[in-house]
Amino acid sequence: MIGWVILIFAPRRLPYNLGTALLSIPRFVIPFGISLLYAGFAMAYFFSVDGGGFGSLDEVATLLGKPEMLLAGWVHYLAFDLFIGGWIAVEADKIGLNRIVQAPILLATFMLGPIGLAIFLTIKASTLRLPGRFYVEAQA
Amino acid sequence: MNSQTAQPPAPAPLSLIPRLAPGSSSDHMTRLNLSLALLMAASFLVFLPAMIIDPRVLDSAGVWVKPQKFNISLALHFFTIAVLAQQVPREVRNGPTLILFSYIGGFSLLFEYVWVGLQAAQAKRSHFNFDSEFEGLMYLGMGIAAVGLMTIAISLAVQIWRKGDRTRFGLWLGSIVGLTLAFFSTLYFGFEMSSTSRYVGAPLEGGGAVVPFFGWSREYGDLRPAHFVSLHLMQTLPFAGWLADRQSWNAMWMVGGFAALQLALATALFFQAKAGQPFWPL
Numbered sequence: 001m002i003g004w005v006i007l008i009f010a011p012r013r014l015p016y017n018l019g020t021a022l023l024s025i026p027r028f029v030i031p032f033g034i035s036l037l038y039a040g041f042a043m044a045y046f047f048s049v050d051g052g053g054f055g056s057l058d059e060v061a062t063l064l065g066k067p068e069m070l071l072a073g074w075v076h077y078l079a080f081d082l083f084i085g086g087w088i089a090v091e092a093d094k095i096g097l098n099r100i101v102q103a104p105i106l107l108a109t110f111m112l113g114p115i116g117l118a119i120f121l122t123i124k125a126s127t128l129r130l131p132g133r134f135y136v137e138a139q140a
Numbered sequence: 141m142n143s144q145t146a147q148p149p150a151p152a153p154l155s156l157i158p159r160l161a162p163g164s165s166s167d168h169m170t171r172l173n174l175s176l177a178l179l180m181a182a183s184f185l186v187f188l189p190a191m192i193i194d195p196r197v198l199d200s201a202g203v204w205v206k207p208q209k210f211n212i213s214l215a216l217h218f219f220t221i222a223v224l225a226q227q228v229p230r231e232v233r234n235g236p237t238l239i240l241f242s243y244i245g246g247f248s249l250l251f252e253y254v255w256v257g258l259q260a261a262q263a264k265r266s267h268f269n270f271d272s273e274f275e276g277l278m279y280l281g282m283g284i285a286a287v288g289l290m291t292i293a294i295s296l297a298v299q300i301w302r303k304g305d306r307t308r309f310g311l312w313l314g315s316i317v318g319l320t321l322a323f324f325s326t327l328y329f330g331f332e333m334s335s336t337s338r339y340v341g342a343p344l345e346g347g348g349a350v351v352p353f354f355g356w357s358r359e360y361g362d363l364r365p366a367h368f369v370s371l372h373l374m375q376t377l378p379f380a381g382w383l384a385d386r387q388s389w390n391a392m393w394m395v396g397g398f399a400a401l402q403l404a405l406a407t408a409l410f411f412q413a414k415a416g417q418p419f420w421p422l
Contacts, residue, residue, distance in 0.1 A: 100246050101175040104253065115186060122182035123175075 003030040003082045004110045007089050008103050027086030034079035041072035081113045088120045095127045169233040172242045173222040173292075176249055180215035183253070184208060196263045200346030201355050203260045209354075210256050213371075214249060214289070220375055221245075221292055224315045227304040241295040248288030251281065268337065268344055283334050287327065293374055294323040310391030314381025317399050322374035325406060329367040332410075338364055341416040349422055358418045365419050366410035373402055 003026035012019045045068040046052075052063030064070045085106050092102045105123075109116025191204040198206075221242075225233055232238065255278055259266035267282055269275040297319035304312050337344055340361030348359035356362045377395055384394035409419055 096171045096175075097178075098172045098175040098246070100172075100243070100250060101179045104179070104250055118186045119179070119182045122185050123178045126178055126181070 002026075004085065004106065007082075007085050008106050012089075012093060023086070023089065026082055027090070031079045031083040031086070034075055034082070038072055038075045038079060041068055041075065045069050045072065077113065081109055084113065084117055085109045088116065091124060092120065095124065097123065167230050167233040169238045169242050170222050170225060172239070172246060173218045173225065176246055177215050177218035177222060180211045180218065180249075180253075184211040184215065187211060198260075198263050198265065199344060200350070203263045205353070205355065206266070207257050207260045210252065214253075216375070217289065218245070218249075220378075221296060224300065224319070224374075224378055225296055227308070227312065227315060228299050229303060232299055232303050237295060238292075238299060241292040244288050245292040248285035251285045252289070255282065267334075283330075286330060290323050290327060293319045297323070308382075308385050310381030310384035310389075310394060311378060312381070313391055314378040314384075314395045317395055318374045318377030318381075321377070321399060321403060322371055325370035325373065325403065326367060329363065329370055329406070329410060333363040333367060336363075338362060340413055351420065356419070358420055358422050360418060361413035361416040362418065363410065363413045366406045366413060369402060369409060370406040373399065373406075376402060 006022060007026045010019075010022055012023060014022065045066060046063075049063050049066045049069060051059065052066070052069070053059035054063075064073055088105060088109060089102065092105070105116050105120050107116070108119065187204055187208055191202060191208060194202065194204055196203045225238065228238075256266045259269070264271075264275075267279055269279055297316050300312060300319075301316045304315070306312050339357060340363070342348065342357060342360035348357060350357055354364075354368075356365050377399055380394045380398040381391050383389070384391040412419055
C-alpha cells in the first residue's frame with residue numbers, strides 16, 4: 001500500500017536525489033521484501049499439497065486450496081504488480097506522460113495488474129520513433 | 141535530460157503533429173492533452189477483449205459499449221485539442237490559462253473514465269441512474285465533468301483568436317469557429333438530453349432497432365445524433381479551413397458554409413428527435 005501511495009502521489013523530482021531514493025522504495029525495497037516472504041511460503045508449502053502443481057487448472061486449484069499457498073499466490077501478485085508499477089512510473093516519466101494520466105494506469109496495475117500494463121504498453125508503443133518520411137515530417 | 145541528447149532549437153515553428161517522445165521539445169499543455177488522448181486510445185484497445193467476451197447487456201447494448209464510445213470519442217477530443225493548440229506560440233501553451241483548463245479537462249476525464257468503467261463492470265448505469273442517492277449525485281457529477289471536458293475547447297478558441305497564427309487564416313478561423321460552436325451547441329444538446337432522456341418516446345431500456353455500434357434508435361426520436369454532429373464541428377471546421385488554405389480557396393466561405401450546413405443538420409436532427417422521429421427510419 002505504502003509503495004503504491006509513493007508511486008502514485010509522491011513527487012519524483014526532489015533536491016539531493018531524494019526523489020530517486022524515495023522511488024526506490026516501491027521499485028526495489030518493497031518488492032524485494034515481499035519476494036522473500038513469497039519464497040518462504042512457497043518453499044515451505046509447495047510440496048506439501050497432494051495433487052497440487054502448475055500442470056493443469058485442476059492442479060493449480062488444488063494447490064491454491066491450501067490457505068498458505070493461496071497467501072503465497074496473493075503475495076506473488078503484490079510483489080510483481082508493484083515492481084511492474086515501478087517500471088511503468090519510470091518509463092512514463094521518460095516519455096513525458098503526465099502524472100494525472102499515470103495515476104489511473106498505476107491504480108489499474110495495483111488492482112488489476114495486466115490491465116494497467118496493457119494500457120501502458122499501448123501508450124509506450126505509440127511513442128516509438130516512426131521510420132522514414134513521416135518521422136522527418138513530424139520532427140519538422 | 142542529459143546533455144548528449146540535447147536537441148537543436150526547434151526548426152519550423154508550426155508543425156501540426158505534436159509528439160510525445162523522449163527529448164521532445166513539446167510543452168506542458170500539449171504533453172498533457174496528448175497523454176490524455178493516448179490513455180483513451182490505449183483503453184479502447186485494452187477494453188476490446190472484454191467487449192467480445194462479456195455477454196452482459198445493459199439497456200439493449202453490451203455493457204462495455206458505452207465505455208468504448210467514451211474512450212474513442214475522448215481520444216479524438218484531446219488529440220484535436222493538442223493539434224489545434226499548435227497554432228498558438230509555445231509561451232501561450234506553457235501559460236497558465238491553457239494549462240489550467242487542460243487540467244480541468246484532465247480531471248474531468250479521469251472522473252468520467254473511472255465511474256463509467258466501474259459502473260459498466262457492474263452492469264449498472266453511470267448516467268440516468270437514481271437507484272441510490274450516491275449514484276444520483278454521481279450522475280450530476282458526470283454532467284459537471286462533461287462541461288469540464290468542453291471548457292478546454294472554448295478556452296483554446298479564445299487563445300487562438302487572440303494569439304494564434306493568422307497567416308494560416310483558414311485554419312485560424314476554422315479552429316475558432318469550430319471550437320466555439322461545438323462548445324455552445326453541444327452543451328445545449330447535452331443539457332437537453334440529460335434533462336429528459338436520450339430517447340423521445342421510448343423507455344431508457346431501449347429504442348428498438350439501432351444503428352450498429354452507435355446505438356442510435358431507428359424507431360424513436362434519439363437526441364444523440366444531434367449531439368454527435370454538433371460536437372464534431374470542432375474537427376470539421378478546422379479541417380475545412382486548413383483545406384481552404386491549402387487549395388487557396390476562400391476560407392470565409394469554406395468555414396462559414398460548413399459551419400452553417402453542419403449546424404443546420406444538427407438542429408434539424410435535434411428537432412426531428414424532439415418530434416419523436418428517428419433520423420434513419422426502418
